[in-house]
Amino acid sequence: MDLFGISFLGLNVVPIILVIAGLVALRMFFNLNTLAWMAAWWVGLYLMLSNGITVPLPGSIVGMFMGIITLALLVYLTTSGEDLEATKDFMVKFFTDSRYSPALLAFLVLLPSLVAYNVYTGMTQQPQAPVFGRTIHPPPPTDITFKGKKIDLVNDDNPYRILKETDPDAFAAHVANGRKVYYQNCVNCHGDDMGGNGMFAHAFDPIPASFKDPTTIAMLQESYLFWRIAKGAPGLPDESTPWSSAMPAWEKFLSEEDIWDVIIFLYEYTGYEPRAKEELH
Amino acid sequence: MKNLTILLISLFLGTMFAQEAIMGTEAQRAAGKVIYDAQCSQCHGYDGDAKSVGNDYLRPAPRAFTSGTFKFRTTESGELPTHEDLKASIRDGMPYTSMPAWPQFSDKELDNLAYYIKTFSEDFIDYGDVKPIDMPSAPSFSEASAERGRVVYEENQCLDCHGNLGRGDGPSAPTLVDKWDQPIRAADLTKRWTWRGGATREDIYQTFVTGLDGSPMPSYNIQPPEDQWALVDYVYSLGASDEADYATVLAATLVEGDFDISQGPAIFDNVPVAMFAVAGQVIEPGRAHYPGVNSINAQVIINETDIAIMLTWHDMTAETEGVNGPNMQVPDDDVLNEPIEALISDAVGVIFPSEPTVGAEKPYFMMGDKSNSVDLWFADLASSDCDLYVGKGTGSIVQAESDIRIASSFEDGKWTVLLQRSLASENGISFTPGTFTPIAFSVWDGWNKERGNKRGLTSWYNMYVPPLEQVSPVGPMMQYALLTLLAQLALVAYFRIKYRKKEEEVA
Numbered sequence: 071m072d073l074f075g076i077s078f079l080g081l082n083v084v085p086i087i088l089v090i091a092g093l094v095a096l097r098m099f100f101n102l103n104t105l106a107w108m109a110a111w112w113v114g115l116y117l118m119l120s121n122g123i124t125v126p127l128p129g130s131i132v133g134m135f136m137g138i139i140t141l142a143l144l145v146y147l148t149t150s151g152e153d154l155e156a157t158k159d160f161m162v163k164f165f166t167d168s169r170y171s172p173a174l175l176a177f178l179v180l181l182p183s184l185v186a187y188n189v190y191t192g193m194t195q196q197p198q199a200p201v202f203g204r205t206i207h208p209p210p211p212t213d214i215t216f217k218g219k220k221i222d223l224v225n226d227d228n229p230y231r232i233l234k235e236t237d238p239d240a241f242a243a244h245v246a247n248g249r250k251v252y253y254q255n256c257v258n259c260h261g262d263d264m265g266g267n268g269m270f271a272h273a274f275d276p277i278p279a280s281f282k283d284p285t286t287i288a289m290l291q292e293s294y295l296f297w298r299i300a301k302g303a304p305g306l307p308d309e310s311t312p313w314s315s316a317m318p319a320w321e322k323f324l325s326e327e328d329i330w331d332v333i334i335f336l337y338e339y340t341g342y343e344p345r346a347k348e349e350l351h
Numbered sequence: 352m353k354n355l356t357i358l359l360i361s362l363f364l365g366t367m368f369a370q371e372a373i374m375g376t377e378a379q380r381a382a383g384k385v386i387y388d389a390q391c392s393q394c395h396g397y398d399g400d401a402k403s404v405g406n407d408y409l410r411p412a413p414r415a416f417t418s419g420t421f422k423f424r425t426t427e428s429g430e431l432p433t434h435e436d437l438k439a440s441i442r443d444g445m446p447y448t449s450m451p452a453w454p455q456f457s458d459k460e461l462d463n464l465a466y467y468i469k470t471f472s473e474d475f476i477d478y479g480d481v482k483p484i485d486m487p488s489a490p491s492f493s494e495a496s497a498e499r500g501r502v503v504y505e506e507n508q509c510l511d512c513h514g515n516l517g518r519g520d521g522p523s524a525p526t527l528v529d530k531w532d533q534p535i536r537a538a539d540l541t542k543r544w545t546w547r548g549g550a551t552r553e554d555i556y557q558t559f560v561t562g563l564d565g566s567p568m569p570s571y572n573i574q575p576p577e578d579q580w581a582l583v584d585y586v587y588s589l590g591a592s593d594e595a596d597y598a599t600v601l602a603a604t605l606v607e608g609d610f611d612i613s614q615g616p617a618i619f620d621n622v623p624v625a626m627f628a629v630a631g632q633v634i635e636p637g638r639a640h641y642p643g644v645n646s647i648n649a650q651v652i653i654n655e656t657d658i659a660i661m662l663t664w665h666d667m668t669a670e671t672e673g674v675n676g677p678n679m680q681v682p683d684d685d686v687l688n689e690p691i692e693a694l695i696s697d698a699v700g701v702i703f704p705s706e707p708t709v710g711a712e713k714p715y716f717m718m719g720d721k722s723n724s725v726d727l728w729f730a731d732l733a734s735s736d737c738d739l740y741v742g743k744g745t746g747s748i749v750q751a752e753s754d755i756r757i758a759s760s761f762e763d764g765k766w767t768v769l770l771q772r773s774l775a776s777e778n779g780i781s782f783t784p785g786t787f788t789p790i791a792f793s794v795w796d797g798w799n800k801e802r803g804n805k806r807g808l809t810s811w812y813n814m815y816v817p818p819l820e821q822v823s824p825v826g827p828m829m830q831y832a833l834l835t836l837l838a839q840l841a842l843v844a845y846f847r848i849k850y851r852k853k854e855e856e857v858a
Contacts, residue, residue, distance in 0.1 A: 322635065
C-alpha cells in the first residue's frame with residue numbers, strides 16, 4: 071500500500087507525521103539556536119503545505135501562506151523582549167477581550183473567504199501556455215558553407231567595406247544594390263524604416279528584429295550578420311528556437327554579393343557602425 | 352500710377368506668400384528631399400512616379416505622387432489633399448500595407464516632406480485654397496440609426512462591392528481595378544484595423560463623403576444628413592472592435608455528450624473564438640507577397656472520444672472547382688496576377704507536430720524538418736475530404752491515411768470548415784487531455800492562385816486540450832477555507848484558555 075496515499079480529513083497523514091516527528095527530534099536531540107530552530111519550522115511548514123494536503127495547493131496559495139509564516143517568524147525573531155511583551159499583550163486582548171469580538175469575527179470570516187477565493191481563481195484560471203526562453207544572439211559557428219564555398223566567419227570580413235575609403239563610387243553602387251535587395255526581400259518583416267514592423271511582422275513570434283534597436287546590428291560583426299542572413303532561422307542552434315523564427319535562409323534567394331551589400335545598406339541606413347573584429351581578441 | 356504699383360506689388364507678394372504657404376520655401380523643400388530620397392524613394396521613386404526597386408513586390412502599390420491622386424483626404428472627391436492630410440497620411444501610415452506609421456518624424460520634418468511631395472505634381476502649383484469638407488460632429492451611436500443604416504447601405508450599393516455583411520465579397524468585388532489597372536479588393540468592413548483612413552465613426556463619414564480617389568471606392572452625397580450617420584452607424588456595427596485582438600492560445604472546450612460535425616456550426620455555439628494573424632509565405636521559394644487572407648478564426652471542442660475544430664475566414668469568392676495540394680509547383684517568386692490557366696481551389700490546413708513535443712523543441716513551423724515531422728490536415732475545398740500529410744520540410748510532404756472528417760460551407764464571404772477526428776488515432780497525432788499542443792494554420796486563396804508553398808501562414812501557437820474530468824472547485828474551496836478556520840479557532844482557543852484563566856486568577 072502506498073504509505074503516502076493515506077489521508078484523513080483531506081490531509082496526507084504520513085508527510086505531516088514525518089514533519090512533526092522531525093521537529094520533535096530536532097528539539098530533543100539537538101541544541102539549536104533560535105535562528106536554526108526558526109529555519110527548521112519554516113522548512114517543516116513548507117513541507118506540510120506542499121505535501122500534506124490531498125489536493126495539491128496551487129503555488130500562489132502556498133506562496134501566500136509562506137509569506138504569512140515568514141512574516142510571523144520574522145516578527146518573532148526581531149522583537150526584543152519588551153516589544154514581544156507588547157505584541158503578546160495585544161494578541162491576548164484581541165483574542166480574549168469582548169471589546170474586540172467584532173474584529174475577531176471579521177478575522178475569522180475574512181481569512182477563510184480569501185483562501186477560498188484564491189483556490190477558486192487558481193482552479194478556474196486557464197493554465198498558462200508554456201513559455202520557453204530563447205537566446206537572441208547565440209555564438210556563431212566558426213565557418214559556414216555558402217553555395218559550396220567555405221566562408222570563414224572568424225577571419226573573413228565584408229569584402230566591399232574597404233571601398234568606402236578607396237572607391238566611394240563603387241561603394242555607392244553596393245549600397246544601392248543592398249537597398250534594392252532590402253526593399254524586395256526584407257521590408258515585409260523588418261519594415262520600411264528598419265523598425266521591425268513590416269506588414270507581416272505582427273503574425274510572427276519571435277517578432278522580426280528592429281535594426282534601429284542598439285542591441286542588434288550595432289553590436290554585431292558583419293560576418294555574424296552574414297551567417298544570420300545566409301542561414302536564417304534553420305541555421306540557429308537549439309537554444310535560439312530555430313523552429314519558431316520566421317527569418318528566411320537567404321542562401322536560397324541571394325548571391326554572396328547581395329548579402330554583403332544588404333549588410334552594408336543596413337549600416338548606411340541606420341547610421342550604425344559594424345562591430346570591429348579586433349574587439350573580439 | 353503709384354497706387355497701381357502698390358497694388359501690383361502687393362498682389363505679387365500676396366500670391367508669393369500664398370504660394371509659400373502651400374509649397375513651402377526652397378530650404379524646406381530641399382530638407383524634405385533629403386529625407387525623401389533616403390527613406391521614401393525606394394518605394395515612391397526618386398521622381399515620385401513609383402518607379403522604384405520595391406514596386407513590383409508591394410501590393411497595394413506605392414502611390415505615384417506624379418498622378419496627383421490621393422486616397423485619404425478631408426477634401427472633396429477629385430480635389431488635392433490639404434497639407435495636414437498629407438502630414439497625417441505619413442505620420443499615421445497605411446496599416447496593412449508596406450508603409451506602416453512614421454511616428455519618428457518631427458512636425459517640421461513632416462512639413463518638409465509634404466512640401467517636397469507636392470513638387471511632383473503640377474496640380475499643386477496652382478491649386479488655390481483647398482478647403483476640407485464640413486465635418487459635423489458625430490451624434491452618438493444608436494441601434495435604431497444602425498438599423499436604418501442597413502437600408503442606406505443597400506440603397507447606395509455599398510453591398511455591390513463590400514458584400515451583404517461587409518466582408519469584401521460583393522458581386523462586383525472580383526472585377527475591381529484601380530486607376531492604375533491593378534486589381535484591388537473592396538475593404539473588409541468587419542476588420543476596421545485594416546483600414547487606412549482611420550477606424551472612428553468620423554473617419555467612416557469622411558471616407559464615403561470624400562471617396563478614395565484612384566480606387567473604385569466612390570464618394571457619396573447622401574441625403575438627408577441623418578441618413579449619413581445612419582450609414583456610419585451601420586458600417587460601424589459590422590465590426591466588433593477597432594483593434595485586432597490576435598490570440599496566441601486556442602483553448603478547447605470540454606462538452607458533454609456526443610457531437611458530430613454533420614450537425615453544423617451550432618455545435619460550436621458559445622465556444623470561445625481565437626483569431627490568428629495570417630502572413631504571406633515570404634520565407635521560402637514560392638513566395639506569396641500579396642496573400643488573399645489576413646486572419647483566421649478557430650474554435651475547438653472535445654468530449655471523451657473526439658475533437659472537432661471549426662475554422663472560419665473571410666474570402667472574396669469561394670473557389671470550389673479546380674485542384675489544390677501542398678505539393679503543387681509554384682514559381683519561386685510571386686508573380687503579379689499570375690497568368691495560369693488551371694483552376695485553383697481554396698484550401699485550408701492545420702499543422703501539428705507528429706509526435707508530442709518535449710521541452711521547447713518543435714518541428715520547423717513552415718512544414719516540419721528532417722528530425723521532427725508535422726501532421727498537415729489538408730482540406731482542398733473542391734473535394735469533400737480532409738487529407739493527412741506528413742511534412743518533413745516543404746520539399747518532403749507525403750500523403751498518409753486520414754481518418755479526419757470534414758464539413759464545409761461558404762456564405763456571405765465567409766468560409767466555415769469543420770474538422771473532426773478521435774482524440775487518439777493511429778493516423779497521426781494523438782491529443783492528450785490536460786496538455787498544450789503546438790498548432791499552426793495555412794490558408795490557400797484559389798482566386799489568388801495560391802497553391803503549394805504559395806500560401807498564407809501563421810507561426811506556431813498553442814492549443815490547450817482540457818482534462819476530461821473537470822474538477823469542481825467547490826470541494827477544495829470548502830476544504831481550504833475550513834482548514835484555515837480550524838487553525839484560527841485553535842489560535843483563539845489557545846489564547847482564551849491560557850490567558851482567561853490567568854485573568855481569573857489575578858481577579
